[in-house]
Amino acid sequence: MNYDTIVIGAGIAGLMAALGRAERGERVLVLAKGHGTTHWASGCIDLLDAGDDPLGAVERLAAERPDHPYALAGAAALERGLERLRAACEAAGYPLVGSPRRTLLLPTAMGALRPTVLVPATMAAGESRQLADGRPTLIAGLRELRDFYPPMIAANLRAQGFAVDGVYLRLPPTDRSKEFGPMIYARLFEREEFRAEIGRQLAEHVRRGGYARVGLPAVLGLRRASEVVRDLQDRAGALIFEIPTLPTSVPGARLFHALEEALRAAGGRLQIGSFVQRGEASDQETGEGAVLVAVYSEAAAREQRHGARRWVLATGGVAGGGLRAEHTGELRETALGLPVRAPASRAEWLAPRFLAEGGHPVFSAGIAVDAALRPLDAAGRVVYSNVAVVGGALAGFDPIREGCLEGVAVATGYAAGQL
């Protein structure tokens, strides 16, 4: 079967692009090696770590840094993309709250406050303005979940002036004796008897401590999170909010599921487990770069050819696996072998300090693109006329340090969906 568009990569950027094209009536396939960095991140939508008006900051950034992905996609694509994402989450019963004109500060599992913009409703009651309302907050967890520590979180929040206590709950009886990762908990919380026991303990704490709200690890259900949180609120007699844990990120998985459902509803297909390792160009020269006619993926030790008219590359940066740093000092784009804009040598890759202010130059490496997001070579010529590059694979920004990982994915993914 020949597709109109094949998207390589199933993170937020790839799924947004695929959704856009599918909604324009195209036959769309998403090929991905695995899940994107979505499953490792907070599950919130960060736009930019820059002051109170994130969208305004994006607009200023786009004016100042014309090579930044935000400048190429445009603030309008960001706004419309956020609306589309919101609608997809709403349809999945997992609403996002917030506004691109306002920065929210949410507690992390260290007890720091991190800026973000759109957050799942399940996290909203933990926003710093609410924590500061003078009424005490309880952070609660379970010792068996090794990825969340209420005493430390509470202590750091107290050190920032909030009235917060931390407590461990007792694990209700389960049939599990071994692994207790976040995904396991998400399933446990979907069981009513598990919630009943947790709810009973929470109600007791709330009664004794007069807590207005309770922060729990972000493992409160996978597909039915809103329902789980509502139920726990009723049982506890206080607002419940989630705090992202160490990966695996359950809220990230929920975002993935919401976009996946939207894509399937629009007629798109998704094939995880297909590692695209090379492309095939047609012989014809367009004057505007070559034409990509097929890619080859490896799955189950078998190579498979996929053909399409147009393509979106959404394989991510170094963390996502779209870029690979070689011992020789080169950075390689893993799916199509596109030219990578990167520091000249290994010596320039890294800063001496892990938390260096500007981050590490190697992580701003990526694919340089034109205004239509088409990949460019070192001389600025279009490499493939029918390929758009989106998300973390793009050059000229550091999504983690700039705090724009999801925002750039949404903006460029949405833009590629409309081109």
Next chain:
Amino acid sequence: MQMLETEVLVVGGGATGTGCALDLAMRGIRTILVEKGDLTHGTTGRYHGLLHSGGRYVAKDQQSATECARENAVLRRIIPHCIEDTSGFFVITPWDDPNYGDRFLAGCHQTGVPVSEIPVAEMLRREPVLNPRISRAFEVPDASADSFLATHTVALAARNYGADILTYHSLVEIIRDGDRVVGAVVEDLRSGERKRISCAVLLNAAGAWAGKIAGLAGVTVTVVPGKGTMVAMNHRMVNTVVNRCKLPSDGDIIVPIHTVAVIGTTDVHVPDPDVYGIEPDEVSFMLEEGEKLVPGFKQYRALRAWAGVRPLYKDQDVASDRDIPRTYKLLDHEARDGVAGIFSIVGGKWTTFRLMAEEAVNEIAHRLGNTKPCRTADEVLPPPNFEHRSYPAPGGAAGHRTDHYWLGKHLAAVEAEHAYGDLICECELVTRERMLAAINSGASNLDDVRRDVRMGMGPCQGGWCIYRTTALLYEQRAEPDGVSRQQALADGAGGNADRPNAHFSIQNANAALLHFLQERWKGMSPVLWGDQMRQARLDELIYVGVMGVQRLRPLAEQGGGLVTDRPEVATEYVKA
């Protein structure tokens, strides 16, 4: 200023210093040991972990070879839980002089290093990834040794015999009364408090730092800090120590130790044992040399690189630092320099630490009128409590002793104790119980915990366990029972629970986390490419993205008994 008094003050908490403290204490001599960092903070904690058979020295340094061969057998007896009986090969690759093989064999026979030539086919059967173009192979009783665990084991025994071991105590002054050393002033880095220690004898066992210590007493000891860089690979591609059969050189040995294989080393003279970096070409060179032993070596994932400084004692002019004999020397500064009450034990190597201690203590005991004999070669030492109980290898491979460490030990313990759901560090299989034991055995920062239980040394280089261990450290120190007042109420303990410890704050825990993140970065950054680069970026996503730890910098400060920002304990400096 607090005043302490002892017979012998040992300076240096590496293998040699703790070995001396044990030997002194066993003979009933009152002993205080001071170390500016954690035990093994210096070279002992920064080597590849080879228990020498002596084979590396048979051609150029026969005395060292003989000493190694003898001590190899002793250490296997007294600290078996620290030693994995890997055996060792010396192999002649196409890049090596084929005539060296006979010279090597003859040297082994002259020095008492047990050796047997094995057919190359046999070598390849046992280690299939070795280069099939290797022309000859010799087997010797090399092994890998956990120098962190061994030093803790020796220190524990020394304490049980009455020695005081003061870590994070930096020597700031040596006090002389005329031509005699009578004591020293040390600073407790955790509190900034200074203490004066009077002693009859000061024993300088500071290894690569021995020159600096001797200088404080006004005597000159020339130690050439020979920097050796090592790279840990995330794969035990060999389970036998593999040496190139040639005169010792750079990148010519692979030591399988715990979950990794370490390739070493370089030898670069550095002017100061506290200031050195790891150069990219050193790493590249060693990976290239690794290719000669194991084709495809470069394709394995490099986890981290580090360097240690050899404590080479320069007695006379020698052509190159590698030509300095690797044997040790006891310096009596009264006879040598006219300053009484101070000895230096210099040179040597990990494998001979016990012998060095024996010789130094024989002399000091004699001076003090103590006639008890050395017993350190005879007494088997029990492991510290953060170590797993022993789970012998199933069946025990033929000829292998079951009280030695073996690779499956921790997994066997985790399975026997059904502790899989309680792993705080999954890469190195560290359970909550062991992590808490390491934290509560006096850890002054997370790097101490790493040295005790290998937390953060696996493929994720701390991605998950740094966060978890910081939290456990906070819970243990701020809330001594690991239980907050709130928790005690919840558990029905009413108001009787201990009040949170006012001396340990969340700011101290934050400082520990930030300090250790940087420690890991120092280890990782010289070898970041491929999968490990991806791992580093994931760790950045976790700590900078999801956790927002950089926002806690204003809420981080050294204190609460932790040492996190003192320059005395930062040994690896990334070149500016």
